[in-house]
Each structure stands twice: as C-alpha cells, then as structure tokens.
Amino acid sequence: MSMSLVGRRARDWFPALLVLVAFVGVWEGIVKGAHVQRFLLPAPTAIWTSFTASQGQLWHEGWYTFQEALGGFAIGSGAGILLAVVVARWTLLGNGLMPYAIAANAVPIIAFAPITNTWFNPLTKTAHMMIAAVICFFPVFVNVVRGLRSVKPAQIELMRSYAVGELAVFRLVRVPTALPFLFTALRVASVLAMIGAIVSEYYGGSLDTLGANILQDASLFQFEKAWAEIVIACVLGIGFFLGVVVVERLATRWQPRLEIVGA
Amino acid sequence: MSVVTLSRVTKEFKGGTVALEDIDLEIEQGEFISLIGPSGCGKSTLLRIIGDLIEPSRGSIAVNGKPARQARRDHDYGIVFQDAVLYDWRTVSKNIALPLELAGWSRDRRRERIEQMLELVELQGFADHHPWQLSGGMQQRVAIARALSFDPALLLMDEPFGALDEMTRERLNAELLRIWEASKSTVVFVTHSIAEAVFLSTRVVVMSPRPGRISRTIPIDLSQPRGVETREDPRFFELATEVREALHLGGGHDAPLAATGLSEGAA
Numbered sequence: 031m032s033m034s035l036v037g038r039r040a041r042d043w044f045p046a047l048l049v050l051v052a053f054v055g056v057w058e059g060i061v062k063g064a065h066v067q068r069f070l071l072p073a074p075t076a077i078w079t080s081f082t083a084s085q086g087q088l089w090h091e092g093w094y095t096f097q098e099a100l101g102g103f104a105i106g107s108g109a110g111i112l113l114a115v116v117v118a119r120w121t122l123l124g125n126g127l128m129p130y131a132i133a134a135n136a137v138p139i140i141a142f143a144p145i146t147n148t149w150f151n152p153l154t155k156t157a158h159m160m161i162a163a164v165i166c167f168f169p170v171f172v173n174v175v176r177g178l179r180s181v182k183p184a185q186i187e188l189m190r191s192y193a194v195g196e197l198a199v200f201r202l203v204r205v206p207t208a209l210p211f212l213f214t215a216l217r218v219a220s221v222l223a224m225i226g227a228i229v230s231e232y233y234g235g236s237l238d239t240l241g242a243n244i245l246q247d248a249s250l251f252q253f254e255k256a257w258a259e260i261v262i263a264c265v266l267g268i269g270f271f272l273g274v275v276v277v278e279r280l281a282t283r284w285q286p287r288l289e290i291v292g293a
Numbered sequence: 294m295s296v297v298t299l300s301r302v303t304k305e306f307k308g309g310t311v312a313l314e315d316i317d318l319e320i321e322q323g324e325f326i327s328l329i330g331p332s333g334c335g336k337s338t339l340l341r342i343i344g345d346l347i348e349p350s351r352g353s354i355a356v357n358g359k360p361a362r363q364a365r366r367d368h369d370y371g372i373v374f375q376d377a378v379l380y381d382w383r384t385v386s387k388n389i390a391l392p393l394e395l396a397g398w399s400r401d402r403r404r405e406r407i408e409q410m411l412e413l414v415e416l417q418g419f420a421d422h423h424p425w426q427l428s429g430g431m432q433q434r435v436a437i438a439r440a441l442s443f444d445p446a447l448l449l450m451d452e453p454f455g456a457l458d459e460m461t462r463e464r465l466n467a468e469l470l471r472i473w474e475a476s477k478s479t480v481v482f483v484t485h486s487i488a489e490a491v492f493l494s495t496r497v498v499v500m501s502p503r504p505g506r507i508s509r510t511i512p513i514d515l516s517q518p519r520g521v522e523t524r525e526d527p528r529f530f531e532l533a534t535e536v537r538e539a540l541h542l543g544g545g546h547d548a549p550l551a552a553t554g555l556s557e558g559a560a
Contacts, residue, residue, distance in 0.1 A: 187374075191365065
C-alpha cells in the first residue's frame, strides 16, 4: 500500500516537476540563444556556478535574514493573537479598534522601513524584526478576531445548557473555531515576514543579511550572486510557508481536506 | 412526581411582543409531550424557558422540583436542537463525551458510557468519525446520544428532525420512541408536524400564536409500543384530525386561509 502511495504521490508531482524543468530549460535557452545581457538576466547555469562558489556565505546570509523573519513572525503573530483575544472578549473595545486595524491592514507598512531603521540600530536584527512583526500583526489580528467571533450561536447555547463558564466556552468552542482562521493568517504572515525582513534590509542592514547583499551585489555588477541570493530567499520563503502548512495540518486534522496546499 | 411545572409563565420581548402569555403546564415523569403550533406561537421559546436558556418575564418554572436555573446547573436536562450542533473538531465519541467531561466523569466511565450510547443510537463503528463524514440523520442521532449520555431526567427537543427528509424522519421517530422507552426519560418535543406529534406523544399540547397560549391539550391513547402499523391505525387518523382542528380553532396559519380563501403563502 505504501508503495502505491509513493507511486501516486510521484504521479501527482510529476507534472509540476516537468514544468519546472521546462521553465529552467527555456530560460537557459533564451539567455544563451538571444545573448541576453547578464545584468538583465543571467543564465540558470551561471547562477548555479555562483551559488556553488559562495555557498557558505549565502546560507549564512539566508539564515541571518530568516532569523529576523522568524522572530518578527513570532512577535507580530503573538501580539496579533493576544490583542484579538482581548478584543473578542470586550466587544466595546473591539468596536473601537477594529476599523483602525482593518484600515492599518491596508497600509503599505513597508513604507515605514526607513523610519524604524532610525528607531533601532539597522545593523542589528531587531530593526528588521520589527518591520516583519508589524507586517505580520494586522492580518493575524483581524483574522483571529473574525475567527473568535464566527462561533455558531447554537454552539454557545448548548454550552449554556451545560452551565459552563465563559472560560470553558472560550477553550472548547471559540479557540477551535478560530484555528482555521488563524492558520490562514499565519500562512500569509510567513510570506510577509520574509518580504518585510528583506525589504527593510534594503534600507540599511549589516552585510550578514540577504537584503543588503542583494543590493550591494547588484550595484557591483555581481548579478549572478545577487540572483543566487534571490534564489536562497525564495527557498527559505517557500520552506517557511510549507512549515506553517504542516503545523496547520497537524493542528486542524479534523477539517475535511478539499483544498490543495496553499489554496 | 412532576418533572416540569410551569405556572403563569409569560414572556414579553423587548419592543412589546408577547411571545407567551399565562402558560400553565404540568409534565409528569415518563411523559412524552409535544408542543405543536404555527410559527410564532412561542413553542421554541417555551422550551428554552424550561431549559433556563431564556428568562421568562413573569411566572415560575420548576424542573425536578427545583428552580430552572438550579436544574440547569445540576445537568437535569439534555437538549437537542434542529441542527445537530456537533463540534466539528471533535469525533463522534468525543462529541458524545463532552457533557461527561464537563461533569468530571473519569476516562474509564466515559468510555463505557460512550459505547452504550453508540449502541443505543446504532452508530457502533462510527466512534472515530468526524461530524462532516456523517449524514444529517446520523448527526442528529449523535446529538441525541450526547443529550442522553449523562442520564438526564428530562430531554428537551427543538424540532430535531425538522431538517430531515420524510423517510429519515419516520425512521428516527421510531428510533426515538425506542430510546425513550429504554431510557425512561421524560421528553418535551417541539414540532410543527401533526403526524410526528401524534405518533410520538403521550400528550400533545396545541399552541396558538400572538400571544402564545396553550389552546388545547390532547391525550394520545395509542397503544405502546408504536410502530409502522400505528400510522395506519384509524385511531391515529382520528387523533391527527383532532390536533388539526385544534390548530385551526386556535388561529393557526390555516385559520385565515379558511376565512379569507387566501393561499397558504399569505400566512
């Protein structure tokens, strides 16, 4: 049975793999065939050569930036969840805050990056973590509030028939109801955290970071290395996202699975 | 001993709508009572007042000889709604065990009781299924098992089979009677199906709307146990006719129909 499962998995993934191979092949062909300038687009093989040449440094930068993203994700999401719990509990406070939270959710927070870099020393991880945290905060906050509030009235009524307190209702009904909402937000937040960390590094970061290096390599005509760094950022970003998806699957195993990864 | 005693219960909602007016009703141990009436007659409100989920404006309610609030705290009743109201993140057995968990039953006692309950509602083999994997009728059986799991003296049911198709409904009606006999509980059952009320009940309480009142109480003297043949008994039709006439006299939604010749949609 496990063999057929592996076989099926392979068959499911085969088309996607084929597209990837074709994409890289066409890329290589176009760059080579049309003599595309390397500052416009280097060939995949050239990026690969650059990648293998400075692998140690690249992974070091990637890990550094990933730590900022992860820290920001944890701080921002944690704060979002906490405030959401408070707001869902005290309706009046929620009614006062929600419009601004929803509005703030639409603000391009990345625009604040140059400012936060003056608040915190941009050579530390903290400055970039803060941008990632602020970006993660709003979608998590707004979604968790929505989740905690989307409990079905009859489910609360049934709990009242058991004469249990509000804390039990919270634990037994509100939290499980909010979990799918939370994870939808966390998936978005994981992507935003990487973007926030890297872009804020463009505005000044130590040369340990991906963002500062991409900026520097591009201005020094080291395009292959800049591209290799971009690839690292992509790999880490996708890995982060998939990590959240795996935790989601474990935490909400009871949900019917009608969706594909990332849907 | 009477399980439920209502005296002069009145419920006025904000804005002055009188949902219930001067309801007096005594329900004895082991009875199966149906509350029937057109929409807006306050039958669901009355059920919730018995369960202390809604407070009456005036009047007194005793359940098991105590105030309704105390009865609710003591888990003296189980309730089943029109929707099964299962918690999606819990398996069938964990849904049934929920009231037991809240009442502090030990794991072993819970496991034993879950098995008995699954057997009672004939869902053995579905213990580890999740609610979305079950049909509507099966979900409602889980809800009934959950309501009965802690052996309440009283079972409150608010149109529990209203959302199901006719065939499933008739099958569950028969099953409910079997469960009622096995558990020896007292049932208060809200419905707007005349056939269902007559088939199930020992007494049918007919209500009329605006304000909600009890217009007639009809004892159902069909022999027990009841089954498919009961529905073909001439006495069944007599009683159904009696309930129907009581509904019309009480100003149910069919009354203006007879008076004005308007289509049923006008109600």
